[in-house]
Amino acid sequence: MAPLPVVIPLMVAAVLAGVGSRLPRRVLDLAALLTSAGVIVISMVLANASAHRVIVYWFGNWQPTAHSHFPIGICFMIDPIGAGLAAFTSLLVFAAFTFSWSYFESAKALYHILMLVFLAAMCGLCLSGDLFNMFVWFELMTAAGVALCGYKSEEGQSMQGALNFAVLNTVGAFLSLSGVALVYAFTGSLNMVEVGVTLAQHRLGSGFLCVAFLFVISGFLVKAAVFPFHFWLADAHAVAPTPVCVIFSGVMVELGVYAAARIYWIVFSQASMPSATAIRDLFFIVGSSTAVIGALYCFGQRHFKRLLAFSTISHVGVMTLGFAILDPSGLAGATLYLIGHGLVKAALFIGAGILLHRCGSVDEFDLRGKCRTLAPIGAMIVLGAIGLAGLPPFATSFGEKTIEAAASRAHREWIAAVLVFAEILTGAAVLRFAARVFVGWGASRELSLHGAPHIHTDQETTGRHSQVPIFMWGTMLVLLIAACAVPIPSSVRSGIGREIQRFETPAIYEDAVLYARSTEPQYPEPRTESLDFSLENGGVLVGMVLLAGLALAAGSEEFRAEGRVARKLLAIQMFFRRLQSGRVGDYVAWFTIGIAVYGAILVLLR
Amino acid sequence: MSHAWRVTVFLAGAAGIAVLFALVCRTLPGPLPVRNRYAEAINSRVYAQRNVTDAVSAVNFDYRGFDTIGEEFILFVSVLGSISLLRITSERTEGLLADAAEPSRDVPASDAISLWVLVMIAPKVLFGIYIVTHGQLTPGGGFQGGVILASAALILYVGESFAVFRKVVSWRLVELAEAAGAGGFLLIGMIAWFWGKPFLTNVLPLGKTHELTSGGTMPLISLATGLEVMAGFVLLLFAFLQETLTVRGEE
Amino acid sequence: MQEQIIFYAGFAVAAWLFVIGLYGIISSRHLVHLCLSLTVVQAATYVLLAVIGYRPGLPAPIFVGFPATSPAVDPVIQALMLTDVVVEATVIALLLSITVRVHRRTSSADPNEVDLMRG
Numbered sequence: 010m011a012p013l014p015v016v017i018p019l020m021v022a023a024v025l026a027g028v029g030s031r032l033p034r035r036v037l038d039l040a041a042l043l044t045s046a047g048v049i050v051i052s053m054v055l056a057n058a059s060a061h062r063v064i065v066y067w068f069g070n071w072q073p074t075a076h077s078h079f080p081i082g083i084c085f086m087i088d089p090i091g092a093g094l095a096a097f098t099s100l101l102v103f104a105a106f107t108f109s110w111s112y113f114e115s116a117k118a119l120y121h122i123l124m125l126v127f128l129a130a131m132c133g134l135c136l137s138g139d140l141f142n143m144f145v146w147f148e149l150m151t152a153a154g155v156a157l158c159g160y161k162s163e164e165g166q167s168m169q170g171a172l173n174f175a176v177l178n179t180v181g182a183f184l185s186l187s188g189v190a191l192v193y194a195f196t197g198s199l200n201m202v203e204v205g206v207t208l209a210q211h212r213l214g215s216g217f218l219c220v221a222f223l224f225v226i227s228g229f230l231v232k233a234a235v236f237p238f239h240f241w242l243a244d245a246h247a248v249a250p251t252p253v254c255v256i257f258s259g260v261m262v263e264l265g266v267y268a269a270a271r272i273y274w275i276v277f278s279q280a281s282m283p284s285a286t287a288i289r290d291l292f293f294i295v296g297s298s299t300a301v302i303g304a305l306y307c308f309g310q311r312h313f314k315r316l317l318a319f320s321t322i323s324h325v326g327v328m329t330l331g332f333a334i335l336d337p338s339g340l341a342g343a344t345l346y347l348i349g350h351g352l353v354k355a356a357l358f359i360g361a362g363i364l365l366h367r368c369g370s371v372d373e374f375d376l377r378g379k380c381r382t383l384a385p386i387g388a389m390i391v392l393g394a395i396g397l398a399g400l401p402p403f404a405t406s407f408g409e410k411t412i413e414a415a416a417s418r419a420h421r422e423w424i425a426a427v428l429v430f431a432e433i434l435t436g437a438a439v440l441r442f443a444a445r446v447f448v449g450w451g452a453s454r455e456l457s458l459h460g461a462p463h464i465h466t467d468q469e470t471t472g473r474h475s476q477v478p479i480f481m482w483g484t485m486l487v488l489l490i491a492a493c494a495v496p497i498p499s500s501v502r503s504g505i506g507r508e509i510q511r512f513e514t515p516a517i518y519e520d521a522v523l524y525a526r527s528t529e530p531q532y533p534e535p536r537t538e539s540l541d542f543s544l545e546n547g548g549v550l551v552g553m554v555l556l557a558g559l560a561l562a563a564g565s566e567e568f569r570a571e572g573r574v575a576r577k578l579l580a581i582q583m584f585f586r587r588l589q590s591g592r593v594g595d596y597v598a599w600f601t602i603g604i605a606v607y608g609a610i611l612v613l614l615r
Numbered sequence: 616m617s618h619a620w621r622v623t624v625f626l627a628g629a630a631g632i633a634v635l636f637a638l639v640c641r642t643l644p645g646p647l648p649v650r651n652r653y654a655e656a657i658n659s660r661v662y663a664q665r666n667v668t669d670a671v672s673a674v675n676f677d678y679r680g681f682d683t684i685g686e687e688f689i690l691f692v693s694v695l696g697s698i699s700l701l702r703i704t705s706e707r708t709e710g711l712l713a714d715a716a717e718p719s720r721d722v723p724a725s726d727a728i729s730l731w732v733l734v735m736i737a738p739k740v741l742f743g744i745y746i747v748t749h750g751q752l753t754p755g756g757g758f759q760g761g762v763i764l765a766s767a768a769l770i771l772y773v774g775e776s777f778a779v780f781r782k783v784v785s786w787r788l789v790e791l792a793e794a795a796g797a798g799g800f801l802l803i804g805m806i807a808w809f810w811g812k813p814f815l816t817n818v819l820p821l822g823k824t825h826e827l828t829s830g831g832t833m834p835l836i837s838l839a840t841g842l843e844v845m846a847g848f849v850l851l852l853f854a855f856l857q858e859t860l861t862v863r864g865e866e
Numbered sequence: 867m868q869e870q871i872i873f874y875a876g877f878a879v880a881a882w883l884f885v886i887g888l889y890g891i892i893s894s895r896h897l898v899h900l901c902l903s904l905t906v907v908q909a910a911t912y913v914l915l916a917v918i919g920y921r922p923g924l925p926a927p928i929f930v931g932f933p934a935t936s937p938a939v940d941p942v943i944q945a946l947m948l949t950d951v952v953v954e955a956t957v958i959a960l961l962l963s964i965t966v967r968v969h970r971r972t973s974s975a976d977p978n979e980v981d982l983m984r985g
Contacts, residue, residue, distance in 0.1 A: 152693045
């Protein structure tokens with residue numbers, strides 16, 4: 010059962026590559042839908058089966074021998090978090106395929122093949138227990154993602170997004186491979202648990218572990234689009250087809266954070282370095298800078314997909330902060346936040362796809378006031394904004410409350426402030442977009458959108474543009490409802506809390522992987538937060554509405570910057586806009602300095 | 616950022632990365648007994664457990680065969696992606712075949728090169744097949760052999776012209792071969808799964824050492840991989856050559 | 867001692883290739899040059915792997931002509947490298963096809979000439 014989430018999509022993709030050009034379109038769609046539905050079911054079964062003991066699956070039957078306990082094969086290390094993420098991934102892929110039912114003619118099943126291979130790679134990343142194996146799935150995600158990104162390219166614009174994606178992720182991947190090589194050069198193993206055990210047994214000095222850790226997760230941090238490796242995400246989103254954006258923002262980026270957390274906890278958490286303080290401080294810096302920068306850029310975009318991409322960056326920063334607390338409840342909050350955010354973001358991207366289908370654009374000013382007939386879609390987008398802002402009843406609110414509770418227990422109350430900032434800005438941006446597009450408020454020029462790039466987006470769909478197919482708005486509605494419904498059973502929330510406690514205990518994985526025995530320590534019952542509309546939620550809602558209103562009001566038909574202060578502000582805004590330059594050379598320079606600075610932080614703090 | 620700023624930022628970062636690399640040097644390489652464990656575990660067992668003499672291929676196709684599946688699919692996806700980006704479809708290539716006009720060559724064909732190429736193609740193909748099938752015995756295997764086989768197609772273009780290349784190489788057949796190679800590897804893994812053993816277990820009889828049939832599933836996997844790699848690179852060649860010559864024809 | 871020298875030399879070469887490849891990407895004015903600089907970055911990783919897998923004085927892990935249980939060089943590193951080299955060639959091919967598309971549209975392959983997505 011265990012290899013099926015990876016093997017089945019790959020097999021179907023290979024078959025479609027052989028015969029897909031002969032098959033009618035609907036057969037391809039059905040095959041893809043069935044495959045992803047099958048993977049959902051299998052992953053849920055795996056998650057259920059591994060609830061009490063970690064399932065370890067050795068490929069090629071290469072179990073560690075009874076006397077040396079040394080792993081010579083590749084294993085899948087399945088626990089409910091990994092299997093649950095695999096199920097979530099395939100759920101979003103299923104939603105993407107439902108949305109693309111009305112999509113343009115796919116060139117010889119290529120779209121379906123690439124999406125299925127992408128799904129297989131993400132499931133492989135979730136379930137794998139071997140360092141090089143994770144690298145391989147990471148590379149496969151990059152290759153399939155680049156091919157999907159450039160998929161609908163009729164004009165050269167889209168190539169910029171695909172190029173930036175490819176170059177930055179490949180550079181990160183090779184630094185990751187170098188990190189894995191360095192770890193191998195010391196420990197002689199590629200199995201995560203074995204490496205963790207070896208590193209724990211040897212007292213090592215002089216920063217080797219810090220550097221190795223940073224190098225190994227560098228590729229995953231690039232994929233996770235944290236600062237300063239985040240620049241490529243907005244470009245990729247601006248050009249990728251809508252269902253692909255759903256996957257990118259919904260789950261691909263978050264898997265980078267998952268991989269970094271998994272590698273830390275299994276491999277490096279018991280080693281002498283990096284110390285927990287160093288990791289906390291590094292990831293506090295990473296998470297808060299990502300959250301703030303993502304939110305600020307999000308507010309300044311007029312292209313809806315780019316706006317959503319920056320909001321993804323901001324929310325990934327929030328999830329990183331949840332991980333950085335290094336407390337089970339912090340990571341549990343991050344997981345809940347991931348699920349809620351993924352569902353809401355997928356719904357919002359589908360909304361963007363609907364706008365593109367009906368009105369031919371996703372630009373805020375091009376669409377100003379033109380979509381009054383699409384009021385239900387507008388209402389759903391507003392609900393999505395509320396979900397992004399972490400307000401009840403969405404799962405994001407649970408995640409946020411859990412993270413904040415964990416933060417205050419760890420005496421880091423400022424994390425709550427960062428979360429509120431990110432939520433207000435990202436929620437307000439979507440609210441402003443919805444108000445301008447669906448109601449027609451706001452002027453044709455605006456202070457916060459001065460200098461925002463106006464990117465043309467092609468139509469992606471055939472068929473009658475005067476209607477919204479049910480597959481589109483139906484999928485969006487179901488996703489939004491799911492985002493509210495997920496946190497309601499408290500068994501889900503406490504289940505996640507319990508599983509995260511196991512996630513952060515490497516000894517259990519050691520026993521399961523190396524010694525094939527299962528030990529189940531008793532965990533304290535995790536705290537679950539209540540779903541009340543707290544004062545803070547109220548503050549966020551008010552702040553969001555005020556900010557959106559302020560932005561809409563601060564524009565006029567004739568926009569001129571009078572006065573030195575206004576001109577200064579605009580100059581600062583243009584300076585920051587120029588940093589997101591769209592040029593891959595700049596991005597790689599940021600990558601280099603980012604690695605150097607983060608490495609210095611880790612080594613100095615040890 | 617302006618070029619000067621970009622280079623400054625980069626140089627600062629590069630200096631930092633160099634320092635980080637240097638820091639690692641004080642601890643590496645690790646103590647030999649520890650870091651040699653994987654190598655020793657494989658080297659000491661490969662002959663006895665699998666009757667093969669090439670440990671590298673054994674690692675690729677047996678011990679860590681699952682990684683190889685992933686790598687193979689990276690190749691698969693990249694080739695498909697490249698072809699789609701270049702907008703090469705089999706309909707377009709049929710159309711070009713039907714077109715009688717021959718794209719011009721910059722350099723006139725030389726009889727000596729054509730003759731040499733004709734002489735060399737058969738040995739190349741034979742050598743490629745040799746490398747693919749002897750993967751578990753000597754250095755080789757599907758990846759290396761597949762590239763050699765693809766190079767036979769390349770020298771066909773070098774010696775003759777793209778028109779001859781197009782006639783000899785059937786786009787549709789090569790596409791099928793690529794899909795067959797990728798699917799074949801998965802099928803071989805599934806044989807074990809249907810048998811009740813973990814995916815990709817070596818369930819075929821292991822044969823005698825130094826023979827082509829030694830290693831159980833390894834020669835089969837090597838064949839599937841060789842097919843896929845060869846097909847992938849031939850497709851890439853076809854697509855890029857077509858791209859160049861179409862552009863040149865338009866100029 | 868010999869092993870230390872080989873290791874440090876290889877390490878230095880790998881670090882240098884990595885940095886110079888990145889510099890090539892940063893200062894590139896043609897997309898083909900950018901893809902080839904990426905190849906240089908890949909080569910850095912391969913050099914690092916090769917140096918890590920080396921064991922001085924030992925033969926290759928092909929057990930023909932000497933007893934099968936005697937020590938040999940690390941086969942795992944070689945296995946990782948050889949699949950990677952072939953596969954990354956196709957990833958570079960993907961990037962090169964992106965280059966071709968950019969050139970088709972704009973008849974220039976300068977990565978710095980894109981301002982479409984600034985901001």
